[in-house]
Amino acid sequence: MPESPPRKRLRQSQFEQREAAILDATNRLLAGRGYDAMSMDDIAAEVGIAKGSLYKHFESKEALAAAVMVRLLTQTEAALSGLPQQTSAIDQLKALLRWTLHQRLAGGVPHLPSTSPALQQALFASRSYMDQLTRLSDQIGAVILQARAHGSLHAHLRDEFVLYTLYARTCDPTLDFLKAGGSMDDEAIVEQIVAGCFHGLAA
Amino acid sequence: MPESPPRKRLRQSQFEQREAAILDATNRLLAGRGYDAMSMDDIAAEVGIAKGSLYKHFESKEALAAAVMVRLLTQTEAALSGLPQQTSAIDQLKALLRWTLHQRLAGGVPHLPSTSPALQQALFASRSYMDQLTRLSDQIGAVILQARAHGSLHAHLRDEFVLYTLYARTCDPTLDFLKAGGSMDDEAIVEQIVAGCFHGLAA
DNA sequence: GTCTATACTGAGATAGAC
C-alpha cells in the first residue's frame, strides 16, 4: 500500500479519533443505562457533538451498538490469545472468565446483549457481529475440547453448555448485586464467581 | 367479614377474572418480548379489551408489570413451602431451582427483571414487589443457613453469593440458547443447569 | 366500566445552511 499524503493522514486520524470517542461514549452509556434507556441525544451530549453528526459515522443506533460489541469481542479474542503458552486449557477458561468479569467491574458492557431483546435482535441480524462472535466461539470451543481431552470438565456436561455458561457468566446479575451490596471488593467478587462457576455451590 | 350479596359477588368475580386475564396476557408478552418491547396496546389486544380499560385495573404499565412479578414471587414461595417435609436443605435449593427453570421453559417470566433496566427500576420502587421479594429471600435464606449447617455448601462461598446465584440462574440466558439449539429436551436442559450450578464445570 | 378518540411526550432519523 502506498503511503497517504500527510494532510490526508491527519484528517483521517482526526476522523478515527472522533469515531473512537463515539464508541467509548456509547460503551459507557450502554454499560450504565442499557440499550433502550440510552438515546442518541445522550450519546451526542456525552461525546460533545451534535446528534446529526453521529449519523455521519454510524447509520443507526443499532449499527453503533453493534460496532461497540464487535470491538469488545475482538478485544476478548486478543485477551485469550495473549495468555501464556504453557497455560492449561482449564486455566485458560478460568483466566478468560476472570478477564471478562474485571472488564465489567471496570464499567464494561456485558458480552451477551441479554439485557435488551431489541439489541439482541439487532445484533443477531448484524453480519460483522455474528462473524466476530463465531470467530471467538470457535477459539473458545477449541480450548473447551482440550480441557475435555484432559478430563478437566465434568463428563456429563455438554460442550455447548460449557460455552454458553461462560458467556452467560459475563452478564450475570450476581456481579451487580454483589457490587451494589458493597461488602466485597472487586477481587473477592471475581473469585466467588469463578469458584462458583467452576466448582459449584455444593461442597 | 359479612358475606356479600350474590349480585355483588358475581360482579366482583367477573372483575377478578378479567384482572387475572390481564395478568396472564401481560405475563405472556413479558416473557416473549420483554418489558420495553411490550406496549399497552399489545396487552389490550392480547386480552381482547380496549386499552383505556386497562387503566381501570392498573394505574400504569409499571404497576401492571409489578403485579405480574408479585404473583410470580408468591407462587414461588408456595412452591418452596410445598416441598416434602423431610427434604434436606440442599435438596430444597435444588428443587427450587428446578421448579423455576421449568416455569421459564413453560413460557414464564424470569424472576429477576435483569432484561430491562427500566423494569428493574420500577420494581425496586414498588412497595408490594419489594415486600414480597424480601419475604421470599428470607425464606430461601433460612434454607441456605440450614444447608450451611449441614456442611452442604462450599465454605468459602458467602451466603449472599449463594442466594444471588440462585436468583440469577432463573434468568440465565444459557437456558434460552440451549432451548433455541433444539438438541436437548426440557428435562435435559434443566438437569445440565442444576448440575452446573451446584457442582460446577470442572471435574 | 368499557369503548373510541386524542393529547402529549420522547426518541430515531433527516434536511439544509454553513
Added chain:
DNA sequence: GTCTATCTCAGTATAGAC
C-alpha cells in the same frame, strides 16, 4: 462534516360518550 431545526412515529396516559 458539523451544526440547528424539524419530521415522523410509537407509545403512555387521559377525556368524554354510552
